Amino acid sequence: MATGVALILTLLVLAWGVTLQRLEAEKTLVNQNARIQQENLATIISENLAQVLDRGRLMSIAANEWFEGDRMAATNRLSAMRTADRAYLRVALYDSAMRRVYTSSPATDTPELRESLRLALSATPAEKPGGPSVGPRPESHEQAWQLPLLFPVSSHNGRPDGILLVILDLGYFLSLYQHIDIGRSGIIQVMKSDGEVVAQARQEGLVLSGQKSLTPLPLNGASRGSLNGAFFEPGRAYRTSFRQLEHHPFIITVSRDIEETLAEHIGSHSRFLSILAVLTAIIALATFWFARSLHRQGRLLSALATADDEKRELILQLEEEKQRAFKLAAHDHLTGLPNRRMFHELVVSHLSRAKRSRKHYALMYVDLDRFKGINDSLGHHVGDLLLQTVSDRLRSCLRESDVIARLGGDEFGLLLTGLESVDDTASIAAKIVDQVSRLCSNLDGNDIQVTPSIGIALFPRDGHDFDTLCRHADAAMYQSKRSGRGKYTFYDPGLNTASDRLLNLEQRLPKAIADNELTLHFQPKVRLSDYRIVGFEALVRWEHPEFGLIYPNDFIPLAEHAGFIIELGDWVAHACCQQLAEWQAEGLEIVPIACNVSAKQLQDKELPRRIAGFLGACGVNARHLEVEITENSLIESIEIATQVLGDLEALGIRIALDDFGNGFSNLAYIRTLPIHCLKIDRAFISDIRNSHDDAVIVASIITLAHNLHMKVIAEGIEMIDQLVHLKTAGCDEAQGYYFSRPVPADAARKLLICSLLGPV
Numbered sequence: 001m002a003t004g005v006a007l008i009l010t011l012l013v014l015a016w017g018v019t020l021q022r023l024e025a026e027k028t029l030v031n032q033n034a035r036i037q038q039e040n041l042a043t044i045i046s047e048n049l050a051q052v053l054d055r056g057r058l059m060s061i062a063a064n065e066w067f068e069g070d071r072m073a074a075t076n077r078l079s080a081m082r083t084a085d086r087a088y089l090r091v092a093l094y095d096s097a098m099r100r101v102y103t104s105s106p107a108t109d110t111p112e113l114r115e116s117l118r119l120a121l122s123a124t125p126a127e128k129p130g131g132p133s134v135g136p137r138p139e140s141h142e143q144a145w146q147l148p149l150l151f152p153v154s155s156h157n158g159r160p161d162g163i164l165l166v167i168l169d170l171g172y173f174l175s176l177y178q179h180i181d182i183g184r185s186g187i188i189q190v191m192k193s194d195g196e197v198v199a200q201a202r203q204e205g206l207v208l209s210g211q212k213s214l215t216p217l218p219l220n221g222a223s224r225g226s227l228n229g230a231f232f233e234p235g236r237a238y239r240t241s242f243r244q245l246e247h248h249p250f251i252i253t254v255s256r257d258i259e260e261t262l263a264e265h266i267g268s269h270s271r272f273l274s275i276l277a278v279l280t281a282i283i284a285l286a287t288f289w290f291a292r293s294l295h296r297q298g299r300l301l302s303a304l305a306t307a308d309d310e311k312r313e314l315i316l317q318l319e320e321e322k323q324r325a326f327k328l329a330a331h332d333h334l335t336g337l338p339n340r341r342m343f344h345e346l347v348v349s350h351l352s353r354a355k356r357s358r359k360h361y362a363l364m365y366v367d368l369d370r371f372k373g374i375n376d377s378l379g380h381h382v383g384d385l386l387l388q389t390v391s392d393r394l395r396s397c398l399r400e401s402d403v404i405a406r407l408g409g410d411e412f413g414l415l416l417t418g419l420e421s422v423d424d425t426a427s428i429a430a431k432i433v434d435q436v437s438r439l440c441s442n443l444d445g446n447d448i449q450v451t452p453s454i455g456i457a458l459f460p461r462d463g464h465d466f467d468t469l470c471r472h473a474d475a476a477m478y479q480s481k482r483s484g485r486g487k488y489t490f491y492d493p494g495l496n497t498a499s500d501r502l503l504n505l506e507q508r509l510p511k512a513i514a515d516n517e518l519t520l521h522f523q524p525k526v527r528l529s530d531y532r533i534v535g536f537e538a539l540v541r542w543e544h545p546e547f548g549l550i551y552p553n554d555f556i557p558l559a560e561h562a563g564f565i566i567e568l569g570d571w572v573a574h575a576c577c578q579q580l581a582e583w584q585a586e587g588l589e590i591v592p593i594a595c596n597v598s599a600k601q602l603q604d605k606e607l608p609r610r611i612a613g614f615l616g617a618c619g620v621n622a623r624h625l626e627v628e629i630t631e632n633s634l635i636e637s638i639e640i641a642t643q644v645l646g647d648l649e650a651l652g653i654r655i656a657l658d659d660f661g662n663g664f665s666n667l668a669y670i671r672t673l674p675i676h677c678l679k680i681d682r683a684f685i686s687d688i689r690n691s692h693d694d695a696v697i698v699a700s701i702i703t704l705a706h707n708l709h710m711k712v713i714a715e716g717i718e719m720i721d722q723l724v725h726l727k728t729a730g731c732d733e734a735q736g737y738y739f740s741r742p743v744p745a746d747a748a749r750k751l752l753i754c755s756l757l758g759p760v
């Protein structure tokens with residue numbers, strides 16, 4: 001079987017080799033024929049021009065009779081010769097004193113022509129060219145095609161008697177060859193010996209030129225022959241044939257685009273290769289089918305023999321995948337610690353055993369003080385490194401039997417199990433405060449020091465179930481923060497500050513919306529093609545009179561839970577329109593502002609009508625307002641969401657899909673929704689430099705979006721390396737701390753003005 005396959009491959013290689021050799025030979029023949037055709041045409045044109053110029057030289061011989069005394073005969077002969085030759089428009093004879101003694105038609109001599117006559121008469125025999133000299137061309141448009149030729153008129157003893165001026169009609173001469181079929185790119189040029197192009201003929205018409213030819217001239221002034229060369233225009237290569245006239249200062253060139261001469265050959269080449277490729281594919285498929293048929297029985301028997309082994313391996317793989325999936329679902333991807341759900345399960349399990357034990361258990365909540373400021377100022381990458389360092393230090397403070405988890409953000413949960421004394425809890429808490437508070441060196445070039453605030457709830461004193469212990473530990477942790485941070489606090493029934501704070505925020509939120517305690521910060525979106533700001537994302541902040549500036553993660557969940565999210569969303573949309581109207585009134589060239597729309601808002605069919613009212617009231621065009629939705633917001637009712645998004649699009653509002661790749665990513669839904677832009681989730685951007693998988697995912701998302709005619713925006717750009725990766729992958733826009741963190745309206749206005757002056 002192997003011998004047969006080798007024979008077939010050998011035959012295919014031979015077939016391809018013979019075909020390619022034949023096509024190459026045909027290409028050589030086409031090139032040779034094109035060269036011969038151009039040489040023949042150059043020869044014909046040069047011979048015709050030489051004949052015309054020789055007739056001018058005969059006129060100069062006839063003009064000699066004037067100086068020999070027979071002026072009437074010379075006049076009659078010159079007039080007859082000029083009349084019989086349509087290539088010449090005018091003939092004039094000058095004596096050695098530059099007096100015009102004869103002219104076939106009256107005309108005024110220009111100073112340039114007079115200077116050429118003087119030079120021709122004063123030239124020594126050694127300086128005289130082998131043929132006529134070329135005079136200056138007229139400057140008027142009507143006489144542009146008239147080429148003056150100066151023929152010396154000498155006596156029998158070689159003494160110069162005068163100059164014969166003959167005006168050659170280049171337009172008439174070249175029009176004889178304008179319609180010769182040398183292709184759309186064909187060019188016939190008449191050049192002087194110094195390389196200046198006098199005129200040229202193309203298929204589209206005759207062209208005058210006074211520039212030096214781009215064609216390399218391989219001829220010298222004394223040789224006569226036909227040579228080939230090539231010259232180039234931008235994106236095109238020409239084959240050129242040269243012909244220099246004997247005894248006359250002119251060169252004829254015939255040029256043609258090499259690709260055009262090979263066009264028919266290229267078509268034939270493609271047809272031959274296509275046919276051969278099809279035959280190769282047919283033979284390969286037939287060989288494959290034949291080989292498959294021969295080995296089918298052997299494969300079936302082999303498959304039966306290995307089926308049991310494969311089943312066992314598959315079962316093991318499934319078990320491993322199950323364990324891996326369980327680990328991924330139960331652990332935090334950044335620190336490797338159990339997540340909130342797993343922490344809940346582990347604590348409940350330990351507490352069920354603790355009820356039968358006389359030892360002590362303690363639940364701790366650990367929160368890093370001022371972590372948000374570090375994360376915002378130094379970037380999420382440094383914040384992640386800090387969280388990993390803190391998690392390692394927390395592990396080192398605990399025993400194997402204790403439980404530690406990352407509950408989210410900068411919050412950790414700890415369960416101390418089987419303690420002999422309550423005092424042991426205080427010792428461990430003090431150790432944690434000491435270890436975590438130590439300087440964290442060289443976190444991406446930064447030395448950072450943070451302190452932990454710890455809240456402690458004891459079992460069973462402070463609660464008998466998980467939820468109660470968590471609530472009391474959280475209240476104690478907030479008491480640590482109020483007491484100056486970097487401390488640990490045991491729960492006391494009077495500590496309900498955290499609950500009070502949440503209740504305060506929830507009850508005050510409607511008033512905050514009504515009294516405009518909310519404000520917008522703006523983060524610019526930068527176009528990667530020219531690094532200019534092309535939009536902003538509006539991010540809401542709450543300027544609380546008691547708690548200061550509150551970020552959306554702290555009150556938007558409350559708004560959703562308490563049913564105020566629609567009012568909050570309307571406030572944000574209206575505020576965006578007002579800001580656009582304010583910039584518009586200042587005469588700024590405004591860019592679109594994007595606001596986030598929640599899942600609840602997407603279920604509100606009246607949302608498009610209200611937004612249209614905001615736009616109309618503020619006098620803002622709908623194309624300057626964009627909305628951003630998340631994939632998870634489409635889960636509740638895709639039908640209503642589709643209708644609402646369609647109505648928003650009908651207003652002229654563009655729609656972006658935020659955090660793409662971090663939700664359900666159902667392409668069957670996305671491709672049917674009026675989505676104009678995909679925003680890649682920052683989780684894929686943060687490690688794009690080091691993670692090949694993330695880089696491939698980002699490149700795939702960009703390709704997918706462009707194929708769906710969508711724009712792509714990358715979020716969370718913090719380093720130049722991330723920006724280089726994204727620009728190389730074809731990403732359209734980007735936003736993140738690398739360009740600017742979210743800033744108030746006045747700072748955003750300055751950024752916009754600077755962007756109009758140049759890239760950010």
